[in-house]
Amino acid sequence: MSIFNLLRVRIPVLVLCSFIFFTCDDATYDLDNPNDPENMDLEPPALFFHPSEIDTKLDSSFSMQLYGLKLKPAAAAHLDIRYEYGSVQIDSVVADTFFQSLNDPFQIVDDDSSGTLDYFIYLLPDTVAEMNEGGTWSLATVYFTAISTGGSELLFGENTKLRDANNDSVAVKSFGSGFINVE
Amino acid sequence: MWNKLLSFNQIGVLYLFLFPVLGFSQCFDTEITEADFPYSHLADLTTEDDDWDQSMFPYPGEGAHENGANGADYTYKLTLSQPAVIYVTTCDELTNIDVQIGIYTADCDETSWVFFQDDSNTPIYYPDETNESFDFSCISGFESAPQYANMLPNIEWDAGTYYIVVDDRAGTPGTGSVKTWMGYSLLVDSTSTSGDSEEVNYYFSEGVFGGEYSDVYYGNGIGLETGDYSVEINPNGGNADEANLTSLESATGGALAGGEETVVLNLEYPNTPSGGEILTVGPASVFSIFNSVGVPLLDVDGISISLIDLLAPTIDFTDPENNSTDISTVSNISIAFTEAVQNSIDAANITYANATDCFILEEAVSGEILAFDIMSSDQIGFEITPDVQLPELTAIKLSMLSTIEDVNNNGFQFDTLRFLTADESPPQIDSSAMSSINDYVSLTFNEGVFSNNNGSGGLTLDDINYTFNANEGGTCDSISLTGITSNGGGALVGGESTIHALISLSAAPSGVETITLFPVDNASIFDAAGNSMNTGEISDEVTLLASALLISTDLADSNVYVDLGFSVGIYGNAYLSLAVYLEAFESSIETNSGTATTLTLTSLTNLENNALTGGEDSVRIHMVFNELPSGVETITLSPTTDFSIYSISRVPIPNGQIYGPIDLYDEHPPVGVDDVDDGETNVSEMDTITISFNENIYFRVTGNQVTLGELSPLITLKYDNNSGADIPFLIDLINDPPIISIYPAVGYDSESIVYYNFTAVMQDVNKNDDTYNFNATFTVRDYLAPRVEFDTLAFDNSYLDLIFDEEIYGTDQETGAIQETEIQIELFNNGSITDTVMITSLTRTDSNFLIGGEQSVRVNLEYNSTPSGDETMVVTVNNGVSIYDDSGNQMAAQALTDTIQLNDILPPSIEMISVPIDSFIRLMEDIPITFSFNEKIDSLEFTVTASVADSVKFDSTKSDSAIEIVLEAPFTSFDSITVYFSYIEDEDSLSTVDISYTYVTPLLGDYNLDSTISFIDLDTLVSRWDANDLNFELGPVTGVAPHFVSTPNSVFDIDDGMAFVQMWSWYQKTYGEIIRDTVVVGRPLNIIQHGDNLFIMMDDSISSGQIQFVYDPGETPIQFGSLSYDDSKITLTNHRPEKGYSILEFARSTVGVKDTFLIKIEKHIQDIEIYYQLMDERKRIVQKGTINANSSQLPSKVALYPAYPNPFNPVTTLSFDVPENTQGPVLLNLFDITGRKVETLINGSLLPGTYKIKWFPSQMASGLYFAKLNVGHITKTQKIIFLK
Incomplete structure (x- = not known):
């Protein structure tokens, strides 16, 4: 099932989640929190899930952000997200600020509905720059629905990669993982 | 006017009644009665006091009369015992002051005034503010203004007391004296008129005087004169329209001397009165008739007299009119008198019983009385009907007798009516x-x-x-x-x-x-x-009277005379004194194709050839002919005129009498003639020589009629004037009369000279013989058409010279040049591309124009391409071609030349390429390009280069006349590839250099090859990515946008998106600009503005699109709302604040649902112009147009404008306004005449503004439709007429 078909049936949830997203304050981080990236044993530059663990209820919706840690300047990303099909389902993916310029980023979402989400996001150059300045930012937020109980893991797949404006690879030295516990 | 005085007199009485004793003092100075008339008194006002104030009499419209009329006064108290008409005047030489007179009815009571007068020539004023004036020029002793005295000539008073006050206007004390007169007024007591109204008697109340007023005043009055009277007449429909006063006389008939109480007026009337006229007689003026003291007669209206009838009746009209002619014999007579008449004998109406007393009807000449009946309905008009029809052409008289009179016994003057009756019978x-x-x-x-x-x-x-x-x-x-x-x-x-x-x-x-x-x-x-x-x-x-008749004719055998025999003797004149003479006869001849054509009469004798003496009944007419008669001629004889020949009874023989025809005898041998002129030219090759005789011919020797076999030896036919070869010939003979036809057995040679001869002695049936010798030499015509003897082709194939055997022309008249259209050339290309040849012109071989008569013609040629030498051609002409020789012989259809081989002058070139140079080369596919040459190639050199890429890989394969170059992918995006041939040589060593072909590579990502990277390409990428169609892969790429080199890796991944984004961004940066396309397609954009938010709603049919926001350059006043929440659509946005626009392009994967874009705009920015272009799944533009957001000039009310055009076919445009603060959706529907909704054009939210939308009702019936616009609760409607 492609992400387009997925979104078609999940629009109400998407809208609701979007509403929540737009109305919340920006996240602030306490660096002594175990969930802080500095405490995840990741060698920057790295990609990780935030929060890395989520406890939720069956049929509940929740989200996890796809975060970059001390990334170099980039212009595009392919985030290959592996999740446990049958445990959770992906409702939508929303671009966050990492690839935001004066223009909204261009994004393509492809969920094969078998446990792999290919999320392509591109910075649209503006009059200022053709790529961002890098750093630690959320690349996107993935909205899930828990569809069965038990624990499942979220991983970055091997196809995950970033490119700069010259179409050269942007190094990612380590990848974090996430865990979802559904009761 | 004097009647008015009477009424005020009565008012005065009223005053007296109301104020009987205003004071018991006495204000009058003298008291008189009518017994004192005529009365006069001189008052010295210098000694009088002022008893009356006359200064306050009101002048109408001018205030009070304050001008000194309140002076010393003198008052006369007049007591009348009975009503009277009197006069009061101060006009006297002894009156030497300016005096005003006032009349009162109560003593000392100034309010009792009834009238006053200042001067004699001023009006008399009354208390009711009316006045009357007669402008009398008074005589008085006030020398500077004698009219300052008073004249009241006609005061009509009842019995009573009146106070007459004369007042010195100079004040008190008075300045002089005033003499006052009083008495009875001069009146006309009565008048009488004579029976004929010619005498009018005037009876006055006293003696009257005429002349000037001053003369009368001084006692020098004279008798009245005609000028003292005015006479007028009103015809009143009557006859008299003028009356003249001829004289005046006294009652005794004497002249007037003055002082007469009776005056007789003698009148005359130029037109006799007919009764009813009104005669008015009176004084000419108030200065015409006076009494003895100069008081005038004021009878200005005069007297009126009705005149009596003195006019005798007359005839008003008659029918018939007097002295008229041609009157029908059955006519009645109508008479009308000027008035009704009667019979004076019995004073009765005129009827049938007494009509003969008044009318007599008779024949004017014979006096025969004609009885009649008479009718009249009014005794004015009479209808007289004769008892019998009146005789034709007869004078009729109606006498109207003096016994006729009118009803006033004015007698009718005897009169008659005469008329002449008509001629009514036809001539005989x-x-x-x-x-x-x-x-x-x-x-x-x-x-x-x-x-x-x-x-x-x-x-x-x-x-x-x-x-x-x-x-x-x-x-x-x-x-x-x-x-x-x-x-x-x-x-x-x-x-x-x-x-x-x-x-x-x-x-x-x-x-x-x-x-x-x-x-x-x-x-x-x-x-x-x-x-x-x-x-x-x-x-x-x-x-008719009998004349001389011809009884015999006898022609001499020798045709020299003819004898004529008559029934009686004949003469040359009517007196029988002259023998008939030669000129009395005329003759004619009918040749009937015979030899004798003229006839002359030579003499006239008796049968013994002696002279005529007159009275002969037989005469001989001698005659001669110009040629011997051949026996077919006839002659006729006749009298020269109708009066040339007379019989013995003196009756002429008419010219119409013809003697003959008389057949002449044959005396002439046969006449033969041929039809060939010696020296004749242009003779037909099959021409027949004809010898004709006028009668059958015989051989004199044998006496037999000639035969065909006997004729042949008599004929010679040879070429070249009898010196050439014999010409075989054939002979035909027909007889009655004979015609010999000689013609060649096979036709004469073209342009040959022929000699012929025929010699024989022959006679006719009457043995009249003659020798016949015919010969002639003639030239046969040129009957052979021209032909081409040989031809020569130019070495460069540019012309072909044709050499003919004779001179040629464009017409058969030996004129004009031949035209190039007459000649056809059939070209055989034999594998060459040169397959068409065209004749550009025909000239002489020295390149000058053809004028006709040329024997050599140059055919100038042009080919569709340069001949290679393989081609051949043949020159032909068709039937009917306009090519002639000088004899007009036309060239027939034929090949003018043998097959001609063209010369090779063609250099090698490329005549076809398999891939047109304006084609795009697919970036990721090898492309073979075949270059075909125009001929076989011996050798060549070429290179392949690119303008961006360092090199282009290729392979090539050469054949005899082509080379295939395969360009090998991948190619650089937005590049150009050039194939350059530096040298090509054919087998004849002809070479060509410098030929190049350049191909352009498309933009990577420009799927529809429209040279743009747009939302359309985005839509393609999204849909193909979704379908995993790897043919549309873009990445990975190398190089820099836009010159990417794509090497697809069979998977859609980050490289594909990266390539598209970079290409799109490059395109927007390089070529992005304001669209400014105002063409409208489909419905307006469905858009709502709410505060700073602009909601653009996509219909469910929209698949992709482009929305551009244009504003003033410098800042970005809009923000596209976060688009991430809906991943069903892919969006590309770009802000170009330095250029003043932002663009949003999108492609949707979830077509079939409605969608909304949120745009945030800064409220203070005015006039953001929005261009939009939306497409459906089939990539058809379904909505396109422009609208304004935040416009400073917005409609103030809802409006639906008349459609234009209207009526229309096939499309019309509807315009409407949506104002600010519009609540609710906008709905624009079309209804037919039955009220059925046929189409909805708008149903949604629109920004305030003015919109246009087109309507194409192609599937609907023609007729009347209604456009109905609903904006909130407001509805507007317009009529539209659709015509097919």
């Missing part, structure tokens, strides 16, 4: 007679006749017809009318009673032939009154 033929020499018929009518019905015009031949009867034994079989004359032989002018109808005879009559004459029709012959003669009016039959 009284008699007819034949003239003594048969030249006319005399007709006598009972009256003069005319050819017209108005009594004009003499008769003509068109008016008279005739019948002719030859009767048994008649020798004249016809006549003709030749003219009409009067009895004396002159021309007819009309009105003749005898005429001569001239006749011409066809032959001498035998005396039994008869003639009758009659009118042609009923409109041919008229009398003076216009009565037409009936066609049944036929003359008596007249008989």
Whole structure:
């Protein structure tokens, strides 16, 4: 099932989640929190899930952000997200600020509905720059629905990669993982 | 006007009644009665006091009369015992002050005034503010203004007391004296009039005087004169319209001296009064008639007298009018008098019983009395009906006697009415007679006749017809009318009673032939009154007189004379004193194709050839012919004129008498003629020589008629003027008459000279013989068409010279040049691309223009391409070609040349490429390009280069006439590839250099090859990515946008998106600009503005699109709302604040649902212009247009404008306004005439603004439709007429 078909049936949830997203304050981080990236044993530059663990209820919706840690300047990303099909389902993916310029980023979402989400996001150059300045930012937020109980893991797949404006690879030295516990 | 005084007098009485004792003091100075009349008194106002104040009399409209009329005064108290008409005047020489007079009815009571007068020439004023004036120029002692005295000539008072106050206007004390007169007024007591109104008697109340007023005043008055009277008459419908006063006289008939109480006026009337006229007589003016002291007669209206009837009756009109003519014999007589009349004998109305007392009707000449009846309804008009029809053309008289009078006994003056009755009978033929020499018929009518019905015009031949009867034994079989004359032989002018109808005879009559004459029709012959003669009016039959008849003719065998025998002796004149003479005969000859054509009469003798003496009944006419007669001729003889030959009874033989025809005897040998002229040219090759005879021919030796076999030895036919070869020939012979035809057996040679001869002695059947010798030399025509003897082709194939065997022309008239259209060339390319040749012109071989008559012609040629030498051609002409020789022989269809081989002059070139140079090369596919040459190639050199890429890989394969170059992918995006041939050489060593072909590579990501990277390509990428169609892969790429080199890796991944984004961004940066396309397609953009938010709603049919926001350059006033929440659509946005626009392009994967874009705009920014272009899944533009957001000029109210055009077909445009603060959706529907909704054009939210939308009702019936616009609760409607 492609992400387009997925979104078609999940629009109400998407809208609701979007509403929540737009109305919340920006996240602030306490660096002594175990969930802080500095405490995840990741060698920057790295990609990780935030929060890395989520406890939720069956049929509940929740989200996890796809975060970059001390990334170099980039212009595009392919985030290959592996999740446990049958445990959770992906409702939508929303671009966050990492690839935001004066223009909204261009994004393509492809969920094969078998446990792999290919999320392509591109910075649209503006009059200022053709790529961002890098750093630690959320690349996107993935909205899930828990569809069965038990624990499942979220991983970055091997196809995950970033490119700069010259179409050269942007190094990612380590990848974090996430865990979802559904009761 | 004086009647008004009476009324105020009564008012004065009223005052007296109301104020009887305003004071018991006395204000009058003298008291008088009518017994004192005539009364006069001189008052010295210098000694009088002021008892009355007359300064306060009101002047109408001018305030009080304050000008010093309050001076010393003198008052007369007048007591009348009975009503009277009196006068009061101060006009006297002893009055030497400016005096005003006032009249009161109560003593000392100024309010009792009834009138006053300042001066004699000023009006008399009354208390009711009215006035009257007669402007009397007074005489007084006030020298500077004598009119300052007073004149009241006619005061009509009842019995009573009146206070007459004379007041010095100079004040008190008075400045002088005033003399006052009083007495009875001068009146007309009565008048009387004489019975004839010619005398009017005036009876005055006292003696009267005329003359000037001053004369009368001073006692020098004279008797009245006619000028003292005015006489006027009102006709009042009567006869008298003028009356003149001729004299005045006293009652005794004497002259007037003045002082007469009775005056007689003598009058005359230029037109006698008929009764009813009003005569008015009176004084000419107020200065005409006076009494003894100068008081005038004021009878200005005069007296009126009604005049009595003194006018005798007269005839007003009659019918018929007096002295009229042509009156119908059955007419009545109408008479009208000027007034009603009666019979004075019995004073009774005029009726049938007493009419003969008043009228006598009779024939004027004979005096025969005619009885009549009479009718009248008013005794003014009378209708007299004769008892019998009146006679024709007779003078009738009606006498109206003096016994007739009007009702006032004014007698009628005897009078008569005369008229002439009409001629009403048609004319008749009284008699007819034949003239003594048969030249006319005399007709006598009972009256003069005319050819017209108005009594004009003499008769003509068109008016008279005739019948002719030859009767048994008649020798004249016809006549003709030749003219009409009067009895004396002159021309007819009309009105003749005898005429001569001239006749011409066809032959001498035998005396039994008869003639009758009659009118042609009923409109041919008229009398003076216009009565037409009936066609049944036929003359008596007249008989022609017998003349000399021919009884025999006898022609001499030698044709030298002819003898004529007559029934009686003949003479040369009517007196029988002259023998008939040669000139009395005329002759004619009918040749009938014979030889004799003229005839001359030479002499006239008796049968013994002696001279004539007169009276001979046989004569011999001698004659000669110009040629011997051949026996077919005939002659005729006749009298030279109608009066050339007379019989013994003096009757001429008419010219119409023909003697003959007389057949002549044959004396002439056969006549032969041929039809060939010696020296004749242009003779047809099959021409026949014909020898014709006028009669059958015989050999004199044998006496037999010639035969075909006997003729052949007599004929010679050779070429070259008898010196050449014999020409085989054939002979035909037909007889009666003989025609010999000689013609060649196979036709003469073209342009040959031929000699022929025929020699023989022959005779006719009567043995009249002759020797015949015919010969001639002639030239046969040129009958062979021109032909081409040889041709020469130019080395460069540019022309072909044709050499003919003779001169040629464009017409058969030996004129004009041949045209290039007459010649065809068939080209055989034999594998060459040169397959068409065209003749550009024909010239002489020296390149000059053709003018006709050339023997050599140059055909200038042009080819579709340069010949390679393989081609051949043949020059031909078709039938009907306009190529002639000088004899007009036309060239027939034929090949003018053999097959001609063209020369090779073609350099090698590329004539076709398999991939057009304007084609895009697919970036990721090898492309083979075949270059085809125009001929076989021996060797070549070429290179392949690119403008961006460092090099281009390729492979090549060469054949005889082509080379295939395969360009090997991948190619650089947005690049150009050039294939350059530096050298090409054909097998004939002809070479070509420098030929290049350049191909352009498309933009990577420009899927639709429209040279743009747009939302359309985005839509393609999204849909193909979704379908995993790897043919649309873009990445990975190398290089820099836009010159990427793509090497797809068979998977859609980050490289594909990266390539598209970079290409799109490059395109927007490089070529992005404001669209400014205002073409409208489909519905307007569905858009709502709410505060700073702009909601753009996509219909469910929209698949992709582009929305551009244009604003003032410098900042970005809009933000696209976060688009991430809906991943069903892919969006690309770009802000170009430096150029003043932002663009949003999108592609949706979830077509079928509605969607919304959120745009945030800064409120203070005005006039953001939005261009939009939306497409459906099939990539068709379904919505396109422009709208304004935040516009400073927005409509203030809802409006739906008339459609334009209207009526329309096939499309019309509807315009409407959506104002600010619009609540609710906008709905624009179309309804048919039944109210059924046929289409919805708008149903959604629109920004405030003005919109246009087109309507295409192609599937609907023509007719009336209604457009209905709903904006909130407001509805607007417009009529639209759709015509098919």
